[in-house]
Amino acid sequence: MxxxxxxxxxxxxxxxxxxxxxxxxxxxxxxxxxxxxxxxxxxxxxxxxxxxxxxxxxxxxxxxxxxxxxxxxxxxxxxxxxRQFKARIEKVTVPKAIYRLKVTFGNKTVYFDPKHGKSDSSRTLEGVLDILASRVDIEEPDSVLAEFKEEGIALIKQMEADGFLVPKSNKNQRK
The missing domain is CATH 2.40.50 (OB fold (Dihydrolipoamide Acetyltransferase, E2P))
Structure with a gap:
């Protein structure tokens, strides 16, 4: 057969x-x-x-x-x-209004939005990193996680520079 x-x-x-x-x-x-x-x-x-x-x-x-x-x-x-998909990381910022990172792979999208996120997993860098680490359908997951963490830390620093208070759970991620 x-x-x-x-x-x-x-x-x-x-x-x-x-x-x-x-x-x-x-x-x-x-x-x-x-x-x-x-x-x-x-x-x-x-x-x-x-x-x-x-x-x-x-x-x-x-x-x-x-x-x-x-x-x-x-x-x-x-x-x-x-099935593994190439992940794309996109940064969307409007000073003092929008601070968001978006990861897309396949037909899935995961957001990091420390200002307007609706859940802990989307408001905190650690929460989004945990979600991404658990996915088996991301191509080259280690490099995606490293790039996302770097972009997330830069986003948090940009928020602070713009005068926003960043939640403590995100501040701990910069180590």
Whole structure:
């Protein structure tokens, strides 16, 4: 049997508790494409092989290799690697108004906004660094973390120079 490739996000099955994904065959290219469970296209289930169980993180995009089931009613995932995306760091500042760093990778965006952040994880440099460190879908994560920390410290210094009081949790990050 031939091995096919695709990209899939896995989710927990409500019936069995196992991680599953779904694919649909594109009508023109005949390639398998990952789809959501509620997709209206004809789809087939993808289950994990025994050696992959316990190694997959739900809701992360994976590059997978699939082997058709014997009766043709689905696929077995024989290999899965998290899809990694190049991260871009963008600084947005308007003196005395906006101080924000934005990291984008794939279709995800993570913000560091010490002035207007809505949660501790977006208001503090440590919170954003923890989020970025936990992601498995960032290409070259060590260099991204180092660059983000450097940019974050510079942003905090710029805020202080503009006369804003910076939360203590951010001041501790400059060491």
């Amino acid at each position: 031939a091995i096919e490739t695709s990209q899939i996000k896995f989710a927990e099955s409500e019936k069995t508790g196992e991680l599953i994904g779904f694919v649909s065959r594109h009508s023109k290219t005949k390639k398998l494409k990952g789809v959501r469970e509620n997709s209206t296209f004809g789809k087939k289930i993808c289950v994990l092989s025994g050696d992959l169980k316990g190694t997959i993180i739900p809701n992360i995009l994976y590059d997978v290799e699939l082997k058709a089931m014997h009766r043709g009613n689905g696929y077995v995932v024989v290999s899965a690697r998290p």
